[in-house]
Amino acid sequence: MRWLLLKDLQILRRSPLLVALLVAYPIFVSLLIGFAISGGPDKPRVAFYNGVPAGESTFTVGGEERDASTFADQLFDAVEPLRVSSRAAAIEKVESGEALGALIVPPDAAEKLRSSLSLAGAPERPAIEVIYNGEDPVKRRFVESTIEARLAEANQALSGEITKIGADYLDILLEGGTIDLFLREFDVLGLERSEQILREEAARLPEGPRRDQLERVAQFAGIAVDNLDLSDAILASIGQPVVVKQTVLDGADTALDSFAVAVAVTVSLMFVTVLLAAGMLALEREEHAFGRLVRGLVSRLALLAEKVLLAALCAFVLGVVMVAALSAFVGIAWSQAPLWLLALALGALAFGGLGVAVGGLAREVRAASLLAFLLSLPIAFLALVPSGTVATTLYDVIQAISAAFPFKPTLEALDRTLNDTGQAVAGPLLHLVALAAAYLAIARLALRRFG
């Protein structure tokens, strides 16, 4: 077997273009998939027209001055603003495709905000105009949801401010204190002290209708104190009626970037191993050497094992290099190195088994490569389908199909070890051993049928 292995390595060494493609293509594809999974689009460019005159973006809530531009900054964390000087210019940016959307703040926005917060007359709420470019539905949806989410956050922040100020007022009404109103400072007695004074005064009065009336007023003040005491909690509930508590049940809370590393390495491992094993086995047939080899020089099983070993060895080296390179950008659990090296090795062997099964079915290198390629991509995509995105029955079918191929267990094993998720890794590793053996048996049968 060692001479065959050396022979194949010699052939690979003399096929630099093939090796370059075999290495570069999966890395390219895996990085693309990794990026696609780990993040949404970059900050979308949004045309921004602020019609509010300079210096007029402030408003006062409960005597405290706020600047509306601080709320806009939150939005610009998620989008790249293209500042323009008019509404027409903003629309032009969207129409030309330079911006994916436009956010237009009308000149009277700050005035309307001030008016609505003054609670005087019939306040009109300010309206911000958002214009989308529907050319790309995916990007449009992203821009739409980003802007909506950020505006909701800004609204909530504003509402929080008002709620807080309202709660402060109620505290003063309850406990007493000073408030600023119309540029003057007022001293407020507070309901608690009012009740106390009223009860003291009522106690000094003789029995009679006047004392009864005073006690009724004191009783009202007491009820008001008891109920207004709950006002902070009630106002907090109005500001944020539902509090979100997050718990991860199944799987791990791996960061997307770290998960993308596991995906990228698994995809590369799959492409290199399956294509190489399938191609090198088919090459024995294409060069007519298969018949010569299996007539006593080497057993069919040994020939298959050699191809699996060759492909797994090459892919393993590539996988280790990829992990090392990616660790410069994303944290890798180096303490788990023995385990993720084992996961890489077993994953490569299982993919190698799949490769020789494919190669056993094809007679030519081109046919084997095409078959390997056509098979690999759907396997990867199926394994990445998350639960809840398709019907339950279909998801069960996808799970069953994924379990028959090495992609999913390899990804699980690599994610659990590279990212040290704390989950058991024995299951996926044993799964890979079983798949490697099963595919080797299938390849042996395929050779009997077609060899």
Added chain:
Amino acid sequence: MIAARDVTKRYGARDALRSVSFSAPAGERLAVIGPNGAGKTTLLSILAGIVEPTSGSVEGAGIGWVPQQPAVYGKLSVRENLLLFARLEKVGDARGAVDRALEQTGLAERAGDELSTLSGGNRQRVNIAIGLLADPPVLLLDEPSSALDPRHRQRVWTFLDRLASEGTTIVFATHDLAEAARHADRVLVLADGELLFGGTPGELETAVGESGDPVDFEAAFVAYLKERGH
């Protein structure tokens, strides 16, 4: 020597070989002739141990095999190909055997050339050289001269004739009746998996001559097969 006893091979419902028996002693040159699909390659593959017979048996040890298509690696040099198969054959002195095979087949000057750069004829010579590496007592060749020009063909046959004279049994399949008549001591005629004839080229000529024009041996041979339902 090599011998086949009642060798039968079935592929599904089709009989590729039907109870074929023969033997060839040391030093004999045996030609297997017949039309396309007669079963020549199947018989040689069974003799070489590549294909299992459905029934029957083969006797013979140390059989060298030269397939119809050059079974060599295009990305390796002539020497690397020979060395690889010498090692796989577990030949004692692999490098010595390679040098000898290169010398025997006249490929010494091309030893460092990559196989993919050689002509079809030279590839076939490498193919034959690989079959000779283990110095086998029996050499099976499936249409050994089909890809060669007359000069190389002559060279190969001179070499094979010499091997036979030194005691190597040569069994070869061919379409070329003249080649069989010239280089075989005995001829087996196969048609549709059935062994129709076994004898010397002279005996075949006599049998065929009774079936047609004795001047045009090929036409007479076709008539001979037709008479027997093939």
